[in-house]
Amino acid sequence: MPICFDVHIFPRKQEFEGEKTFLQLIELFENTSIPLTHDWGSFKIHGNELNRYVFESSKINTTEEIRKYFSRPRRKQPQKYSVETGLWSNPSDLASEEFPDAIAVDVGAWDSDYQYKYHDGYAQIGFFRYYTYWTTRHLPNGDPDPENEAVYQRLQYLRTLITEVIEQLDPKSIKVFSDTGWQVPFNSHCTYFANPEVLLEDLEQIRAIFTGETVWNKDAPSFAEYDGPKMSFALNSRRTSEERERLWTSFRDLLPRLPALTSAMIAEVWRLEPRQDGLQVSRTENGGALVFGSDNFMNTFVDQVYLEALELADLYQAGE
Numbered sequence: 626m627p628i629c630f631d632v633h634i635f636p637r638k639q640e641f642e643g644e645k646t647f648l649q650l651i652e653l654f655e656n657t658s659i660p661l662t663h664d665w666g667s668f669k670i671h672g673n674e675l676n677r678y679v680f681e682s683s684k685i686n687t688t689e690e691i692r693k694y695f696s697r698p699r700r701k702q703p704q705k706y707s708v709e710t711g712l713w714s715n716p717s718d719l720a721s722e723e724f725p726d727a728i729a730v731d732v733g734a735w736d737s738d739y740q741y742k743y744h745d746g747y748a749q750i751g752f753f754r755y756y757t758y759w760t761t762r763h764l765p766n767g768d769p770d771p772e773n774e775a776v777y778q779r780l781q782y783l784r785t786l787i788t789e790v791i792e793q794l795d796p797k798s799i800k801v802f803s804d805t806g807w808q809v810p811f812n813s814h815c816t817y818f819a820n821p822e823v824l825l826e827d828l829e830q831i832r833a834i835f836t837g838e839t840v841w842n843k844d845a846p847s848f849a850e851y852d853g854p855k856m857s858f859a860l861n862s863r864r865t866s867e868e869r870e871r872l873w874t875s876f877r878d879l880l881p882r883l884p885a886l887t888s889a890m891i892a893e894v895w896r897l898e899p900r901q902d903g904l905q906v907s908r909t910e911n912g913g914a915l916v917f918g919s920d921n922f923m924n925t926f927v928d929q930v931y932l933e934a935l936e937l938a939d940l941y942q943a944g945e
Contacts, residue, residue, distance in 0.1 A: 630759070630803040630814075630923070632783075634748040634790060637797045637819065639737060641747045644695055646734035646794065647706040650748060653793045654710065654732065655688045659782040662711035662727045665691065671705040671735075679704060705735035712752070712782065728779075729753040748794070750786070759923040773921075780922065783815075791817055791909065798823050803923070806861025807841055809834065811872065811928040819913040821891035828931055832880050848873070861926065872928055879935035886938040894933045902929050 636646075654661065664686045672679040679702075685694055691708070711727040734748035752759075759780070761773040787799060799817035802808040810816065810827035818824050833839035835848045846855035851873050853866055860869040895906050895914045903919040904927070918925030 629751060629753050630801060631752070631808075632750040632787065632790070633746045633800045633802060633808070634750075634794060634796050635798040635800075636737075636747040637795070641737045643704060643706055643734045643736040643739065643747070646748050647732075648692065648695065649794055650732050650734060650750070650790075651688050651691060651708065653789055657786065657789055659712060659785055661730075664688075665708045665710055667709045668694075669707050671707065671739075672702060703736045703739040705733060705739050707731060707733035712779075728758065750790075752783075761921040761924060777921065784917070787815060787817065787915070791913075791915070795819075795911070798827075801922075803861075803863065805858070805863045807859045809841075811876070811926065811931060812861045813927050814922050814925065815915070815917045816927045816930070817909075817913060817915045819911065821888035821895075823913075824891050824931070824934060825886065825888065828880075828883055828886070828934070831876060831931065832883055835876060835880055848877075864926070875932050876935075879932060879939060882935050882938040882942060885942045886934055890937045890941065891934050894930065894937055897933070904929050904933075906930065 651665065665688070666683060666686055668680075668682050668685045668691060669678050670680040671677075685691055708731075710730050710732065712730050729752070731751040731753070733751070737747065759776060761776050762770045764770055783801075787801075790796070790799060796817070797819045799815070800808075800810065800813040801815040802813060806812040810831055816827075830839065834841065837847060837849065841859070846852055846859060848856075848859075851870055853870060856869060856873065857866075860872055864872065895908060897906070900906070903925065905917040905919065905922075907915050909915060916927045916930050918927050918929075
């Protein structure tokens with residue numbers, strides 16, 4: 626089954642310049658340690674019409690040429706900038722295969738007033754390939770698939786890239802979403818929080834979905850009552866029906882504790898050791914936290930970090 630997943634990057638400030646962010650990203654890719662396939666291809670600038678380009682070129686294919694383009698005088702309007710590259714799906718095959726396999730990668734950033742921007746984000750890195758390239762699995766007899774080793778290698782590249790984005794851009798948050806569910810905090814496979822307040826903001830967004838204050842789209846189901854078939858995509862179709870119902874029930878029961886949750890409690894949750902749920906939480910030097918759903922994180926989600934915070938608030942409230 627095909628999969629598109631995106632690394633969404635969220636800014637610390639409401640006003641931002643897509644050109645600056647875009648140049649930071651392509652310079653990051655120029656110096657990254659992950660195995661890219663080639664220089665840049667298909668450099669595009671998107672204007673106010675969604676499917677039309679202000680500028681498009683397949684001849685500007687190095688970072689230096691992109692810098693030169695941006696140095697030219699030109700009319701400025703709200704825009705999105707994107708460029709394509711690739712990631713070798715299994716670098717160990719490079720010496721043995723005439724045409725080694727690659728994963729398409731799209732890098733984009735946009736201005737704060739660009740009308741088609743993704744919610745409050747300001748940049749994204751898109752990956753296009755099949756589920757088997759990113760998820761571990763077992764054979765019918767229960768043994769691990771021999772291809773899992775290559776999957777873990779690709780996941781390690783993604784971990785490295787996310788760490789490099791944190792260091793280079795210093796964003797407020799990063800979330801990794803696949804195309805099998807709503808792009809909301811509990812459906813992220815990996816999330817970076819610059820500080821505990823970002824997690825509180827995410828929980829406010831989740832609360833608004835459950836109360837109906839936020840309607841995701843005109844066909845969005847009501848979260849007032851559980852409806853398995855209607856909520857399949859909203860709660861991510863990669864979860865089983867039992868997991869989706871359990872997730873909905875947990876948030877319904879615990880979200881009333883949100884007003885009692887503090888930043889100090891969230892920091893306490895981030896320090897929990899050992900973790901029994903497979904969740905991986907590592908602190909960053911700037912006081913934030915990088916959370917993966919598990920070692921094979923594209924198989925899982927980070928919802929538990931939100932539920933643990935609410936559970937701790939529940940405990941504190943019960944002890945008062």
